[in-house]
Amino acid sequence: MVSANTKMGLVFFPAFDWAISPTHPEREERLLFTQDQVFEEGLLDFDGIIEYKPELATIQDIQRVHFCVPDELSVITESHLVSAGGAITVGTRVVEKKVERGFALVRPPGHHAMRVVHGGRGFCNINIEAMMIEYLRKTFGIGRVAIVDTDCHHGDGTQDIYWHDPDTLFISVHQDGRTLYPGSGFLHEMGGPTAAGTTINLPLPPRTSEEGFLYVLENAILPMLDDFKPDLVVNSAGQDNHYTDPITNMSFSAHGYAELTRRLKADVAVLEGGYSIEGALPYVNVGIIMAMAGLDYSAVREPDYQPDKIRQGSQVTSAIEEMVAEALEVWRQGPEIRARNLKKNHYAERDRHIFYDTDHIMENQRELLHLCPDCAGTLVIDSSADTGHRIYAVHIPRKACGDCVKAGYDFYERAETRLYNSVIMQDRTTDKYLVRK
Amino acid sequence: MIIGLDVGGTHTDAVLIGDGSIMRQVKVPTEHANLFECVWSALEQVTRDVRPEKIRRAVLSTTLTTNAIAEQKMAPTGMIVSAGPGVNPELFRTGPHYFCVSGSIDHRGREVQGLDKTEIRRVAARLNSEGVRHVGVVSKFSVRNPKHETWIAEILGDSFDKIVLGHRLSGNLNFPRRIATAYLNAAIFGIHKQFFEAVRESLDRRGLRIPIFILKADGGTISFESSIDFPGQTILSGPAASVMGALPFAALDRDTLVLDIGGTTTDMAVLVRRSPLLEPLGGEIGGFKTLIRSLRTKSIGLGGDSVVRAVEGELQIGPDRLGKAMAYGGPAPTPTDALYVLGMGRGGDAEASRRGLTPIATQIGTSLEEAANRIFDLTCQKILAASAEMIETINSKPVYTVKEILSGYKVEPREILVLGGPAPHFARHLARITRLCVQAVPQWHVANAIGAALAKTTSEVALFADTEIGYAYAPEDDFIKQIGSDFTMRGAVELAFDLLRKKHIKAGAAESEMDIEIIEQAEFNMVRGFSKAGKNIRVKVQVKPGLIPSYHEVLGGIGDYCALPGSI
Numbered sequence A: 001m002v003s004a005n006t007k008m009g010l011v012f013f014p015a016f017d018w019a020i021s022p023t024h025p026e027r028e029e030r031l032l033f034t035q036d037q038v039f040e041e042g043l044l045d046f047d048g049i050i051e052y053k054p055e056l057a058t059i060q061d062i063q064r065v066h067f068c069v070p071d072e073l074s075v076i077t078e079s080h081l082v083s084a085g086g087a088i089t090v091g092t093r094v095v096e097k098k099v100e101r102g103f104a105l106v107r108p109p110g111h112h113a114m115r116v117v118h119g120g121r122g123f124c125n126i127n128i129e130a131m132m133i134e135y136l137r138k139t140f141g142i143g144r145v146a147i148v149d150t151d152c153h154h155g156d157g158t159q160d161i162y163w164h165d166p167d168t169l170f171i172s173v174h175q176d177g178r179t180l181y182p183g184s185g186f187l188h189e190m191g192g193p194t195a196a197g198t199t200i201n202l203p204l205p206p207r208t209s210e211e212g213f214l215y216v217l218e219n220a221i222l223p224m225l226d227d228f229k230p231d232l233v234v235n236s237a238g239q240d241n242h243y244t245d246p247i248t249n250m251s252f253s254a255h256g257y258a259e260l261t262r263r264l265k266a267d268v269a270v271l272e273g274g275y276s277i278e279g280a281l282p283y284v285n286v287g288i289i290m291a292m293a294g295l296d297y298s299a300v301r302e303p304d305y306q307p308d309k310i311r312q313g314s315q316v317t318s319a320i321e322e323m324v325a326e327a328l329e330v331w332r333q334g335p336e337i338r339a340r341n342l343k344k345n346h347y348a349e350r351d352r353h354i355f356y357d358t359d360h361i362m363e364n365q366r367e368l369l370h371l372c373p374d375c376a377g378t379l380v381i382d383s384s385a386d387t388g389h390r391i392y393a394v395h396i397p398r399k400a401c402g403d404c405v406k407a408g409y410d411f412y413e414r415a416e417t418r419l420y421n422s423v424i425m426q427d428r429t430t431d432k433y434l435v436r437k
Numbered sequence B: 001m002i003i004g005l006d007v008g009g010t011h012t013d014a015v016l017i018g019d020g021s022i023m024r025q026v027k028v029p030t031e032h033a034n035l036f037e038c039v040w041s042a043l044e045q046v047t048r049d050v051r052p053e054k055i056r057r058a059v060l061s062t063t064l065t066t067n068a069i070a071e072q073k074m075a076p077t078g079m080i081v082s083a084g085p086g087v088n089p090e091l092f093r094t095g096p097h098y099f100c101v102s103g104s105i106d107h108r109g110r111e112v113q114g115l116d117k118t119e120i121r122r123v124a125a126r127l128n129s130e131g132v133r134h135v136g137v138v139s140k141f142s143v144r145n146p147k148h149e150t151w152i153a154e155i156l157g158d159s160f161d162k163i164v165l166g167h168r169l170s171g172n173l174n175f176p177r178r179i180a181t182a183y184l185n186a187a188i189f190g191i192h193k194q195f196f197e198a199v200r201e202s203l204d205r206r207g208l209r210i211p212i213f214i215l216k217a218d219g220g221t222i223s224f225e226s227s228i229d230f231p232g233q234t235i236l237s238g239p240a241a242s243v244m245g246a247l248p249f250a251a252l253d254r255d256t257l258v259l260d261i262g263g264t265t266t267d268m269a270v271l272v273r274r275s276p277l278l279e280p281l282g283g284e285i286g287g288f289k290t291l292i293r294s295l296r297t298k299s300i301g302l303g304g305d306s307v308v309r310a311v312e313g314e315l316q317i318g319p320d321r322l323g324k325a326m327a328y329g330g331p332a333p334t335p336t337d338a339l340y341v342l343g344m345g346r347g348g349d350a351e352a353s354r355r356g357l358t359p360i361a362t363q364i365g366t367s368l369e370e371a372a373n374r375i376f377d378l379t380c381q382k383i384l385a386a387s388a389e390m391i392e393t394i395n396s397k398p399v400y401t402v403k404e405i406l407s408g409y410k411v412e413p414r415e416i417l418v419l420g421g422p423a424p425h426f427a428r429h430l431a432r433i434t435r436l437c438v439q440a441v442p443q444w445h446v447a448n449a450i451g452a453a454l455a456k457t458t459s460e461v462a463l464f465a466d467t468e469i470g471y472a473y474a475p476e477d478d479f480i481k482q483i484g485s486d487f488t489m490r491g492a493v494e495l496a497f498d499l500l501r502k503k504h505i506k507a508g509a510a511e512s513e514m515d516i517e518i519i520e521q522a523e524f525n526m527v528r529g530f531s532k533a534g535k536n537i538r539v540k541v542q543v544k545p546g547l548i549p550s551y552h553e554v555l556g557g558i559g560d561y562c563a564l565p566g567s568i
């Protein structure tokens, strides 16, 4: 019998009966050929590769992370609960040490879902990584978490959720926002005033290949992880950097993904995007599973793989080297900036316009953060959308100090309900979610 | 009349069933070294003075192929494996004559890399020079396109006794299992054929021209003639026989746990409304995970002859067996001895049992009677715990659609059927400690042979269609057909049923056994760009496993065994 060298857990949930629409990239067929390849390779029979059935996530798991407008059931389908539940199942088995690493090979994805959810953005409705992380924090007391988002698109949803959280390092490596949806993820986006430097964006030029990805990994991501010392590393493992992906412009390969997975050594990987359903996903997923299981993946390759044809140009290489140097500077400056901001101000404000491309919704947001030297600070969000919905949402962070908890409840109770469809309190110190109407 | 014969670990049982009762039963000791002799002797005795034309069929469940694999007494077998990119095929090496060759087919069945004829000729020459007569040929994704396997077989020509092609064994995707299954089929081809030809000839010599069927691992039967090409189906028929023996007594409206409590092991299986559960991909034997359709069974090292010990004041039972129970002259105390101490044994030496268990009682600080009670109870508890684990595993099987997640059926046995040696005693105690309805299977001591006799023929067809590439393909049946873009799921199901009917008749079944059903059905639109490029259709159909339609008549009052006078 063949054995894995590293015991790994897998949740495979291809949602064969769920699609955004019949011809949408996020459709029933997406993981069909991945299933065929993984089954045919016999990976699920390997000793030490354990397939788990996903548990269903709960509404409470959503409320720990999101403010859904008008409510949770209006913005999700059951499939979202299975895919988030799949991530939670895998994360739990890893934290319980039933397996050393885990991979949630699930759909639909989640990394474009922000804290406030009026509908679907970038094929995402709820953030499955954030739901998993916050579940693990609540259940097992996990502290510092690093998320490395290797999807080709900027993980703007995850960035938004952890923007003000100094205990969560979010690193996104993606195709430059000037050339791809969602158009964000630049170097200067480095986190909120009291969490500066715990959001790191590593935009890559189009046509970056294996060499460039591994350069960024070795020279930026791994050193930052070493510094940050997370208790848990999560990989948002999007597969749309592949050279055959129809909606992006990168030159990454199955072998590259496997190599990145081996070197990153994430505790949990969660599938995000990836829409080359025949030419890439079957091989990338076999590569990732084998790398996580400590198996030799050197013979995993796409039928049309020709490394010379997709090798990145020298301009790409030098652009990446420059970008990494700047990112390291951002990383270095983080602590100073945080200290400076705390001295200067008591409040910080942020105004944003957010477009939901999947559901065609426009949202306006005003965010107010209570800057606190003792905790991440209470956050208040006033959000209205062209659906006619407007909410007033208060988020009290996990480790909020007494003053910030009190301030949060003051905001919540003082808000005038006649102006809003609902006034919401997300109190993470007690894991409570309250709504006034 | 029907003959059922089951070769067990210690005894071989044969029954002659007809007119609503067991008309004759025969028990001979199993001699693994000379299986033919014991099978023949049981057949001879059970058919003595019976008019041949009165016998409708004989179903045999033997340990022949199972033992050959377990004891590694297989013919030297060559494997030619074409993998292409992916997992290193060396990991699945079956033995010294294992050759990886070039060639690659992708998940849609498209050729990525062609075969190298010279390379295959070289391998063939090498196999020939090494005296290998049996060969398995397997390519990755051959269940999407058999071309490479077929070509390799053509190049090998007729210079071997048997060539097994992977795609003929199962429609399931699993390359390592396909390799193992092809290997086993090729390796046991000779012994299987030889053995049953010998049985056939001996029967013929006696003028008994009765149709011979063989019990398969999935609890169905197949005619001896159709089993020759794929003898792998006949492995693991022992557990299948006991499940089929319990089947007639299982409830139709709920789930049943079947326990076969033997000397060394207890085998467990689950029936869902009288239908036995199958392994998702196939059975496991001798360290090989296979694609051989098999009943889902679990075996634990705990039975009537397991050794009982006291370790640091705690009782420990099994998993080893040193011999018979002390009541029958064995070397160490066993749960069977506990039954003797409790006055439930018959025919053995109860005094020896008491002698054996006394030191154990002293070590755990109880009376002899209490020790025996605890041993018996612990044995039952352990069996129940293992069954619960098995059911938990069955219920946690992953599913891949939202619908199945939300509506998932959970197996929940409401009754237990017990067979094997001390079945009635175990049944009584299990009833006491569970809230389930427990009963010993009537005629539990020959239930396996009865199960073999009454099992009906089973067949399965897997059909795969891709309207973009334009073909429908049933690998096991070697059926491939061009289809148009208008091919539908309905057409696929019709085609699959049609193939199934033909296959079923060929396997020796009667029209009346044609109880067919769809077991898997999935259809995907393949979209390229923003328009539909074709449909990807997958269908699996089967003849429901179960008992022959006339089992009611045959079985009638099977609770009563009526021994017959000399001639019928």
Ligand SMILES: [Zn+2]
Binding pocket: A151, A152, A153, A238, A240, A272, A273, A274
């Ligand atoms: Zn993406």
Ligand SMILES: [Zn+2]
Binding pocket: A372, A373, A374, A375, A376, A377, A378, A400, A401, A402, A403, A404
């Ligand atoms: Zn505070």
